[in-house]
Amino acid sequence: MVDKIYVGRRKTAVARVILRNGNGKVTVNDKEFETFFSLETHRDDILAPFRVTDTLGKYDVIINVQGGGVTGQAQAVRLGIARALEEINADYRPALKSEGYLTRDPRMVERKKYGHPKARKRFQFSKR
Numbered sequence: 001m002v003d004k005i006y007v008g009r010r011k012t013a014v015a016r017v018i019l020r021n022g023n024g025k026v027t028v029n030d031k032e033f034e035t036f037f038s039l040e041t042h043r044d045d046i047l048a049p050f051r052v053t054d055t056l057g058k059y060d061v062i063i064n065v066q067g068g069g070v071t072g073q074a075q076a077v078r079l080g081i082a083r084a085l086e087e088i089n090a091d092y093r094p095a096l097k098s099e100g101y102l103t104r105d106p107r108m109v110e111r112k113k114y115g116h117p118k119a120r121k122r123f124q125f126s127k128r
Contacts, residue, residue: 003062006087008080010105013068017080019088022060024050028077029064042074049082049101053092079104 008015026033026046037043050056061081065073082101085092096102110119117123 004084004087006080006084008076008078008083008104010075010079011068011072011108013065013072013076015063015065015073015076015080017077017084018062019081019084020060020062021058024057024060026061027063029066037070037074039070042070045074046077046081048078048099049085049096052095052099052101053085053089055085055092075105 003018003020006017006019008017028036033043033046037046047056050059063077063080065077067073068076078101082096086096086102093102112119
């Protein structure tokens with residue numbers, strides 16, 4: 001059986017997620033889930049789609065994530081898991097959608113403009 005890879009993105013973080021039938025083991029970049037995401041808020045964020053669909057502990061999750069920061073990575077993983085659960089069972093869609101787990105957050109860093117120190121910051125104006 002070939003496992004399907006589901007992609008989740010947030011800012012510059014990209015997560016590739018594989019779901020398999022199992023007992024709820026989560027592996028991130030060949031490390032333990034708790035080791036990779038040390039903050040409990042990030043771990044809760046990742047497991048949220050399972051809680052909403054009552055599938056916590058039914059699937060093993062293999063995650064490969066890169067780019068961005070820890071929060072962006074956690075939210076990218078959440079999107080990938082939500083997309084995978086939706087494809088496994090279409091009945092999960094309304095619950096996932098109402099929580100906003102199927103929406104890709106489009107916000108990205110605004111580019112720096114020439115003649116300015118940052119994207120929107122300006123150098124101090126001097127009349128004389």
